[in-house]
Amino acid sequence: MGRVARPGRRPSPVPDPDSPLGRFAQGLRELRDQAGDPSYEALARETEQLGSPYSATSLRNAASGRTRPSWDVTEMFVRACVAFARKHPRRADSAAGEWKTDDLLAIWTARWQAISLSGEPAAAQPGARSPDRFAAGAPGRLPATLTRFVGREAELATGLRLLSESRLVTLTGIGGVGKTRLALHLAEAVAVRFPGGVHLVELAELTEPTMVDRAVATALGVQTEAERTPLEAMAEALRGRRTLLVLDNCEHLLEATAALTRALLHAVPQLRVLATSRQPLNEAGEQVLAVDPLPLPHRDGSAEQCCSAAVELFVDRAKAAVPDFRLTDANREAVVRVCRMLEGLPLALELAARRLRLLTVQELAERLDQRFALLGAAGADRTAPPRHRTLRAVFDWSHELCSAEERAAWERLSVCAGTVSLADAEALCADQRPAAQPALEAIAGLVDKSLLTRIEVRGRTRLRMLETVRMYGREHLAASGRDEQARRRHLEHYLGLARRAEDEYASPRQCRRLLRLREEHANLRQAFRYALADEQPSPLLFEGARALWLYWIACGNVGEGVHWMRRLSERFPEPPRPDLTTAWCWAMWAAAFALLLQGDHGGCAAFLDRVESVASRAGDGGAEWAGLQAAVHQQRGLSALFRGDTERAERHSHEALRFGGHRPGLLTTQQALAQIGLSAAVRGAGEEAVHFIRRAIELSEECGETWHRSYLLWTLAIAYTEEGRAREAVPLLRQSLDFKMQLGDLLGMATVSETLAWVLAQSGDPHTAALLLGAAHTTWRPAGAPQLWGFSHLVRYRDRGVQQIRRMLGEASFEKSYRAGERLGLDQALSQALGKRFPG
Incomplete structure (x- = not known):
């Protein structure tokens, strides 16, 4: 419950609130506030009743932040706060009701000792005692610490x-x-x-x-x-x-x-x-x-966000190694990079800091790819136990503690990136030998030994390996001669996962498959690296590339899709073997699609030309080639539609429908129908547009997929708004957004939000419309795709809407709401918009 401010003199500010002594004083003030904000005179009366009286001045000085109080004063300050809170529960915070004196004293003992070790000046207190109960030289006395304790x-x-x-x-x-x-x-x-x-x-x-x-x-x-x-x-x-x-x-x-x-x-x-x-x-x-590694700074690396325990430890130890070292604007980025590369591992940070006697921070960061050599004996602390003198010694010790099966699992999982699902880890570590220990036991052993960390994602176990642990495992894998085998097993597993996902794109399991691929993003990327470096390309490389056509859109990372497709086409400008011709053609179709979504219509057309040229040389391949021709026509139709050429768009889309052999996972038929419907809407044939789009929606509903249906519902909503039927568009937009949110499809949400903003403006809420436009804009920027996929008709439609909303609000008011949407982000902006009452 809120408290009425107590009259009296205002407390003086703590002189240096960021110093150890300043934080200690601030903590005492917060404790007093939680106890009910008693006056120092009231606390002094409590100390008298507790049998160790201290004056109000002594207690006020303890929380002043100017000198370190004695332990006696600190202890009685804490006890007095507890006593006051118990006598005045209605004034105290609810948390104070759970206070246990012994636990609080233990916490404040640690804090008092921390400022004692930091060398802060002490207040003169006759007969003051320390909370340390050890007699000098007594058995079991804890060793004195020589460096500052940071974080934790x-x-x-x-x-x-x-x-x-x-x-x-x-x-x-x-x-x-x-x-x-x-x-x-x-x-x-x-x-x-x-x-x-x-x-x-x-x-x-x-x-x-x-x-x-x-x-x-x-x-x-x-x-x-x-x-x-x-x-x-x-x-x-x-x-x-x-x-x-x-x-x-x-x-x-x-x-x-x-x-x-x-x-x-x-x-x-x-x-x-x-x-x-x-x-x-x-x-x-x-x-x-x-005990995990120390927290790392936030991603943006700004001065405000660099204050993490990992950075604090590195800077503290760097000052010990190089006394004039300071964290500055010039070296901040490099310091953050070092801390991130070493993942907040304290020993690694301490060893790295010693290297600053020779290297600059930037040079240190550049050399950390060879961290086991860099953080070796030359920078070791000779007083440390042998197992902690070098980074390699730390992991040599762990390696010796592992069983043979655990070492093999460590090596095989070292080829992964990011986190790994438990099921995938078992598949990667499985050994076909009859007497082999189950992979699950080896993985459990690595978790027990803290070489793997278990995390839970949507109720399922995932495993994380620190990059330093991974690098050590890779060294042993390379030394064993089994690295190529482990990489091939990895690429076959994850590209096979992508191929199996495509088999279910046209099914009710589509959403689950796309979410699963999103969890494996880092390992899909790793699998592409391994596959592209393979001297003997696997069919899975091309099949996996084709299978990810939908994933790159749904995960909102078209730019990365284009990157991998370009690398694939550069590595294999032609089919590498006759038996890979069909797979290569499908991969190039996916490459063309990624370029189209990025707005590169010329690049898209060039890739499709290459596909048709290779296919024509290969001859008639039956239903597979018919399906490929249909997909090529569908994509040419989509490109024409984006450019505003409705005649060409309809012609190619009808051609796509004429061919048979459509691959279910490409959703070719319903996409071609939607393109014909949108073309009709653009040229003003409203009834025809609704007819074709509804046919596409029926196909989507029959197979049970949701990603394309969400776009089809949005497309139908556009057809309705073009005819002035905004009331009928609203439920379609709501349903479309529901599907998008289930999929986590941010670009799809941004697409639908543009239309929703226009509907909101028409229904008298231009402020929320401007908010949504700003939030959608920030979603498009990092995606590597042009706004509204570069669909010229919709871009013009949006621009007209923006101009009308500007006129409705006025320039200043529009900018205020638009910028607020950019700061808020799409999720929160949509939450606000969907919470409003719509017409109808």
Whole structure:
């Protein structure tokens, strides 16, 4: 509920709100505000009642941001806020009702220690104490940190909560992601909860499972005796003491570590264990916190968007390596590029920062394609464990922990790009040997070892591999001599996926297939790369190119489709073998279609001429060639229609209908009918136009596809608006947009929105019409296609509408609404428009 502002003096602003001390002070102010905005005098009274009185001035100074307060003042500030919130629940935020004093103190302990390590000036407080409960030199004392801890606010908050709820918490993640550093920071933050001490056990250098028990006993300061096992001695020493045991780097001794952890937790009820490992211990009651790489800056790379934890870490470590280093306008883009190429992996960022002693940031970014050599021994931290001294050592360690099947899966999946569906990963990793381990188990092992990350998309599992992990896998794949086989398997799988999708374009499964292809965009692109580089071209290269004719439109990326079609035609200007002639002709038809959608009518015609020339030399191929001729005529008709030549458009479209052998997935018949209908509409034959378009809609409904039907409904709406029947056009436009939204067809949504804007203007809402026009304009720009596909009649129709809307609104008002649409984006603009009442 809202609070009435409390009268009194306005607080002075924090001098440097972006500094560690400034953020600390801002946090205290926010805590006080959440507690109900008590005066500092009221907080002082609370501290008195809590038994540790502090003056209002001391508490105000704690949140001033000018000096670092003592721990005593910080602790009482937090306790006083909690006490006030409990006494005045109606004034406090709802979140304050869930406050737990111990959890809050743990969080503020970590924050106080962070500013202590940052070297901020401290306020003079007689007898002030630190929250650190460790005695110097005591067994288990955590090592002092030498560099600043960056980011991880979300992981710290989650870790603190898990440690309060569970007796076993394991931090998992890929090597070099910062598990150890996070664990130490968490341990420091919760130290006040464990009067029995926090004890760190470093397991990385142990080589035998039998060494785990004695290493833990040594860290605890427990003397083992001949008549007692180390477990018995540890259990007796820990019994009755609230203790935290930090087990660092368990992955290579997983079974022994898990067995000891299980035994100690059963024997010592007050013990808690915080472990770090590249995979979970898989013990009962274990809570797993996955540690991901640091967040990356936003895509636009502007100064405001560069403030990410990855950039902050890189810049901090760069300053340590080169003291005069600063993030500037001149180097910002290169810094962001380095952070993105290294995917926010902390160890890689730290190693890269050391290279700035020799290279500029730009030179560093240019060399990161060879990152394992670049981030090698020359830039290593000699004080680091051997497994963390170079980037390669990190992954060598992970590779050694993998089974033979897991290593093979790692290599085979390294040829992929982007994310991979679980089903596709299984297909790519499947081994035909009778005794082979199921691919699913190998993939699960890579997920457990943090080499693959599982994400969920629409209720299905997808797998993500960091590019650095991928590069390591590719090196091993190349060394094994199996890289060509893995690439061929990849291209056959994904281009085969495209071919199977085309088989269902003319079916109710069309939408699902198109959405599936969109998820595999990165791997379709990768498959084209592999196929174009293949010395012996696969028929699937040409069949996949043809099959993606609809995908390039529906995914809104015509420009990329043209790119791949041009590369294909340059690589194979003629059929490479006689047996590939038919497949080549169909691929060139798809190339012509992509060029047509980009507005290149000359290029489209040239490709179709090549197709007809090759087909005529090849002779009569029966129904397949008839279908190809029909498709060529349909596309020539569409090109003529876009240019405004209705006579030629109708002639070619009728020719397309005359031929038999139409491929169902090309939707040739209904497209040719729609072209005849649109041509009739352009020349003013309204009844004839509606007749042909309705025939096309009937065919679409019979086969159950939705993409073309959405355009046909829009086409019929245009025919109606041309005749002044806007009321009948509205439900057609709504239905068309419903289909477009199901498909995620942004260019289709933009196309229909142009007509909807005109209808809105005619029905008295020019403001929303201008909003939609602005939003549609921003959708066309990055697509690589001209607005309204360059359809001259519709472009003129739109221009007339824009001019009329300008006159209705006035120039200033039109520009305001148009620019608002550009900022809003098409989804939100349509949401606003469709929420309005339309005529009829």
